[in-house]
Amino acid sequence: MHIICLQENLKQALNITEKIIGRNLTLPILNNILLNIENNKLKISSTNLEIGINYWVSGKIEEKGSITVPAKLFSDFISNLPNEKIELKVKDNQLKIKCKNFKANLKGLSADDFPIIPKIKDKPLIKIKASILKNAFSQVVEMTSISESRPEISGVYVMFDKNIIKLAATDSFRLAEKNIEVNSNSLKSQSIIIPQRTIQEIVRIIGEKDESNQEVEIILSGSQILFDLGYTQVISRLIEGQYPDYQQIIPNNLETEIIINKKELINNIKIASLFSGKVNDIKILVNPKKSLIEISSQDIDIGENKSQIEAEIKGKEVEIAFNYRYLLDGLNNIFSDKVIIGLNDNIKPVIIRPVGDLNYIYIVMPIKV
């Protein structure tokens, strides 16, 4: 292998691909990145056996070939070089690097031992604006469960139907659901579960190069999904299993509805959290007569506190307790100035959603106190 390319391009490629690589002591090749000449470009690939990333770098190809080198070291070395031409050359399982006044030899491992990243050739299911996908993914991804006992809720549920892509994520204490409307009207009705880490990587990778017109193609193939951004591809396994029928917990009728300033609510919850107990519990008293809610918390060792916020309230007085972290997670994924909180009593699920946007809802279970 022998290629000349620009530092800036190589740096970006390594930045995108290197992040999924951990520290694997039993299988050292998993700490490496694969360099390979393919279709007259330098293809850089990484994998953690669940997700694979390919990134194509343009350059002047002098000789075909391939090698794998330690990802972290190679990436750190390249990103500190000046933005000039870089020459990469493989000789005796070493990668020789030259750039201006810098020279290095990096010991590599044979490309033959690198795990195969599946090639997916199926037809795209849908093409969608990258920024829309990124924003939607980031509004739900942190609500997935990290427990390994129920793998099906450790990922984001994605349902395609006609002109809607519906995303949902839950850890059984709270749930977020997001609808994306797409231009296609003929999405075959089907659903998949994508691992949390894959969603996080897609959010990160699109964020690295956030161009307004960038599009991403989604391709399904058996138990694999491919996100194709053109310059880079992310291939991931899907999670098998039946996603819980979460629709049943979304309340249809709401006895009490509160419209309240989101920033103020977040701030007062944060303050109350300082005095909350071991289960992160804070109490909310909904007072329709005075048009305000009262947020309070106490801990026998440290003390107590109380604050009030004005709100538009329709319905009846309720006192209800929450894990403050779950409230904050939901509120921080809502981008309107005001939010609507809908509830029935102090044990049934509560809905939080943005004012003026029907495409996002957040459901949270109260705490029994």
Place this chain on the structure above:
Amino acid sequence: MHIICLQENLKQALNITEKIIGRNLTLPILNNILLNIENNKLKISSTNLEIGINYWVSGKIEEKGSITVPAKLFSDFISNLPNEKIELKVKDNQLKIKCKNFKANLKGLSADDFPIIPKIKDKPLIKIKASILKNAFSQVVEMTSISESRPEISGVYVMFDKNIIKLAATDSFRLAEKNIEVNSNSLKSQSIIIPQRTIQEIVRIIGEKDESNQEVEIILSGSQILFDLGYTQVISRLIEGQYPDYQQIIPNNLETEIIINKKELINNIKIASLFSGKVNDIKILVNPKKSLIEISSQDIDIGENKSQIEAEIKGKEVEIAFNYRYLLDGLNNIFSDKVIIGLNDNIKPVIIRPVGDLNYIYIVMPIKV
């Protein structure tokens, strides 16, 4: 105790005082902050038994008194409140806090059990611009030793003499020395050792409120030092012991002198560090004939690298090895574009100093390889 003050002032006071407080499980009162009405102001005090900080907050005093409350919680609570009037009132060993729509009761401990922070009434030794002191301290403080076997080098050596304050710090592998010229011409010749943590706190506190004309008074009293900024005071114990006679290791004659671009040198050292071995060793070859230095490093497991930088060199060819961290620590505390490196051979101490500033020198010992 009963006082009304502004959130913004109280927040700043807590921010300055709270940082030295750790998590003390055996003596819970050390996790607390002392509130006390003194001279018609609210005096806030913290201590870790080595350093004490006092900070005075103006306000409307309704009733004298005192209490101690958990520092971290109190500080977090106050900093999240709106910038409005805050009422603080002590009742039954609790601190009652009111601010707009917020109310809290914080359980406290009696002020009688709070450790005494010494009051120092001696005459100031010197008054100096706070920013000058801060910058000088920060140029030497990280070179102190963290080993506890030689307490005298775990602090910064400060020598007063006529119109000079000389600072020095070393961990026996490298040393930094900084001279500050002051307006006084009559400093009594004396020297002290100030704990590293105290110096770090002074740098932090001055940095929090960096006003160009702020002055600080330094007062010595027995084994204590007081830094008085007016609105706040830092009192610290001094370290007893004899500081090593470091002057003898500063070389007088230099056979080889290199003048080189600092930024380029830092960058190339960082790159070489990626391939350095267990003792962080990198090699520098000084080549006067070609007017360049060559920086290289290698590790049998990962590979090797080499880079060159143009430099003005007077003297002879030398190959010398360093711990790259020590080189970077020195270079990062030099603020000129070019630096002078002076050396004799590959075992004697090496001097690094800014071009055009005789008040700072950094000495580093080479590694034997």
